[in-house]
Amino acid sequence: MPKWLKDAVFYEIYPQSFYDTNGDGIGDLNGIIEKLDYIKGLGCNALWINPCYDSPFKDAGYDVRDYKKVAPRYGTNSDLYRLFGEAHRRGMHVLLDLVPGHTSEEHEWFLKSSKEEKNEYSNRYIWTNNCFQPAKGFLYIGGEAERNGVYVLNFFKSQPALNYGFLKPEEDWQLPMDHPDCIATREAMKDVMRFWLDHGCDGFRVDMADSLVKNDDENKSGTSAVWWDVRQMLDEEYPEAAFVSEWNCPRQSITAGGFHMDFFLNWAGNGYSSLMRDYETPGGDHSFFKKDGKGDITRFLEDYLQGYTASKGEGYYCLLTCNHDTRRPRYSLDEQELKMTYAFLFTMPGVPYLYYGDEIGMRYLEVPTKEGGYARTGSRTPMQWNAQKNAGFSTCPADALYLPVDPSKDAPNVAAQEADENSLLNTVKALLTLRHEEEDLQADADFEVVYAKKGELPFVYRRGALLVAMNPSGESVSAPVDAGERKVRFAIGEGQAENGTITLAPQSFLVLK
Ligand code: NOJ
Numbered sequence: 001m002p003k004w005l006k007d008a009v010f011y012e013i014y015p016q017s018f019y020d021t022n023g024d025g026i027g028d029l030n031g032i033i034e035k036l037d038y039i040k041g042l043g044c045n046a047l048w049i050n051p052c053y054d055s056p057f058k059d060a061g062y063d064v065r066d067y068k069k070v071a072p073r074y075g076t077n078s079d080l081y082r083l084f085g086e087a088h089r090r091g092m093h094v095l096l097d098l099v100p101g102h103t104s105e106e107h108e109w110f111l112k113s114s115k116e117e118k119n120e121y122s123n124r125y126i127w128t129n130n131c132f133q134p135a136k137g138f139l140y141i142g143g144e145a146e147r148n149g150v151y152v153l154n155f156f157k158s159q160p161a162l163n164y165g166f167l168k169p170e171e172d173w174q175l176p177m178d179h180p181d182c183i184a185t186r187e188a189m190k191d192v193m194r195f196w197l198d199h200g201c202d203g204f205r206v207d208m209a210d211s212l213v214k215n216d217d218e219n220k221s222g223t224s225a226v227w228w229d230v231r232q233m234l235d236e237e238y239p240e241a242a243f244v245s246e247w248n249c250p251r252q253s254i255t256a257g258g259f260h261m262d263f264f265l266n267w268a269g270n271g272y273s274s275l276m277r278d279y280e281t282p283g284g285d286h287s288f289f290k291k292d293g294k295g296d297i298t299r300f301l302e303d304y305l306q307g308y309t310a311s312k313g314e315g316y317y318c319l320l321t322c323n324h325d326t327r328r329p330r331y332s333l334d335e336q337e338l339k340m341t342y343a344f345l346f347t348m349p350g351v352p353y354l355y356y357g358d359e360i361g362m363r364y365l366e367v368p369t370k371e372g373g374y375a376r377t378g379s380r381t382p383m384q385w386n387a388q389k390n391a392g393f394s395t396c397p398a399d400a401l402y403l404p405v406d407p408s409k410d411a412p413n414v415a416a417q418e419a420d421e422n423s424l425l426n427t428v429k430a431l432l433t434l435r436h437e438e439e440d441l442q443a444d445a446d447f448e449v450v451y452a453k454k455g456e457l458p459f460v461y462r463r464g465a466l467l468v469a470m471n472p473s474g475e476s477v478s479a480p481v482d483a484g485e486r487k488v489r490f491a492i493g494e495g496q497a498e499n500g501t502i503t504l505a506p507q508s509f510l511v512l513k
Helices: 003-007 029-034 036-042 077-089 108-113 180-198 221-237 250-256 297-311 335-345 374-379 414-418 424-437
Strands: 010-013 046-049 066-070 093-098 203-206 242-245 261-263 316-318 353-355 447-451 459-463 466-471 477-479 488-492 495-498 501-504 508-512
Touching (some): 029 036, 029 077, 066 077, 066 180, 093 180, 093 242, 180 203, 250 261, 250 316, 335 424, 335 488, 335 508, 414 424, 424 488, 495 508
Parallel strands (some): 010 353, 093 203, 261 316
Antiparallel strands (some): 447 459
């Protein structure tokens, strides 16, 4: 386990929309380099950058055309190597996004695989034996290729599935996992990983990590075995490299697959969505962090504790403010509610992830789809740096922007919030400073629920020797919790611990030491 993860706080960057330094309306790698000090100043010491490789961008870059080449719109490979170096100079780490389950239909491997004549890449993707033979049980495309067969998709039409084999092959076109051509796919992906790690990258966020082996069993043992093999490679060759899965099942991803981290993803109705996106489920919005939501933290805990317990000591089950696929938390929560939310997310175990712009409470915008984003596009708009032209994101004419900036008069921005002591941005800074100062708030320290009752508040938990108590509601609350000799170490709002009782004013948060 790379030691640096213990005190890591990630900042996710959607490169299209972060900072444009050459005035073409789209963010670039030099823009990320220019903003490293800002990110570090926020308290984030690690980055996850969404795919920045050459791509036709039919799924915003999750359709890779060349795994080893930076997309010209973001810069060059040298820019990316420089970014690694500049980050390291500041004690920061950088994860790239690895997309191992599929490529773009324009990837050279796929073009070769589509040829009728047999070649090295014929089995790199999953094909049936002729174009009238369906790939039953899968999404597939027929009638497009010279090759007489249909091919299996992993996501959109533009994303053919790479072939890691089938756990239990049922048809003659389904190869077993140990077929040399399936092993070759796995080795090709290791080669991609080595390429970037050798150039200074610190690891990967792995896209659809659970999708590799087809006809997998309930436990995803086929896919986990592939990742376990990758983990052996990392341990031997790059012991400081970290990898995090888009999987949302630590029992599989971490324990069986060897990932260091797994995300608790927003799936409608699950424990994570009950924190801030309960509007996705019928029956009114009872999100825990809505002031009047009358939320119930046990909905979160039931789900979270399973993953936490299953992976404790082996890896981290990670909490995110949002990501590029999810509606921004500001969609339904106001600034004060966000302060409570982030106070919670940044004092929990595991490694936290902050999505660019959430630190200022950027809104989810109703904008037309872009590059396969659809409803996700509204969370991918340009970062708002200041109140100047294009919110300081780019000097280009407004109609040349990759996506429109938030047009509202009160659109939040970094410059204004830096100047306001009580802003969300400064609250994020204070929370992350606290986390870096208190080892007991970092990834490893013990976590125990102290007071969590269905439909009641406050919610109190222990991290190491610290007690954390919160009241996201609009009414004062108290609970019979003995904080011992502990004193208030950090507070948002007001509260106290006295005579065996913790009391919290409306929308307040305490760390007791
Ligand atoms: C998950 C990514 O987060 C998403 O943005 C992408 O569209 C799909 N995987 C397909 O790669």
